[in-house]
Ligand code: XBP
């Protein structure tokens with residue numbers, strides 16, 4: 103059996119409940135463009151099956167507003183989608199920079215524990231690197247068990263993968279940069295698409311569900327919990343062996359990692 107050497111974290115929905123900030127940024131962008139489009143919680147939950155904000159806008163147009171392509175042509179529509187996504191990214195970045203998008207319960211604790219035990223840490227996400235860096239800088243200070251932003255040795259983001267999740271590309275790129283085999287790692291994800299990406303790269307995976315993904319299919323995950331949790335804010339275990347624990351700590355992660363998939 104290979105020892106656990108690295109934890110690979112997804113970002114949106116896993117490190118933080120970012121999706122409402124993404125959703126608000128999409129809606130504010132649409133409004134600023136004079137579009138009467140509004141993505142409510144339920145519609146956004148369905149749209150999240152398309153990974154990547156740019157791809158999500160394009161999918162929405164193709165399915166709900168197909169005339170736009172007829173009027174604008176492929177090139178015009180592509181430019182329009184790029185402009186919308188650029189504006190959305192700026193708005194989302196401003197929200198994150200305001201410090202209102204916090205790490206989920208248990209994330210800082212687990213990162214601190216992993217670091218003090220010599221585990222390596224990496225990110226595997228479909229969002230852009232700048233979004234990740236802002237989120238990290240807003241969530242690392244003297245109140246966390248670490249105060250530098252270089253917590254993650256490798257950041258695999260949209261720039262590092264030709265194909266977004268559920269394709270395994272971003273995870274394969276992270277493994278290559280860490281120079282580790284998949285069985286020496288564990289991934290923490292929140293969605294079906296993220297799970298497929300990590301499993302596709304051969305990485306054992308644990309799920310922390312989020313409000314947008316709690317009904318997803320998580321077959322193949324080593325364990326499913328509603329949050330990493332804290333001793334005063336315990337997790338609810340939906341699948342897997344809790345080992346009498348009330349939150350996900352390194353011992354529990356190592357236990358899940360050592361089990362057969
Ligand atoms: C989830 C996503 C992202 C965000 C939006 O990523 O699909 O596309 O919803 O971000 P993760 P962008 O892999 O971190 O769960 O608009 O920057 O694509």
Ligand code: MG
Nearest residue numbers: 112114115292
């Ligand atoms: Mg996610």
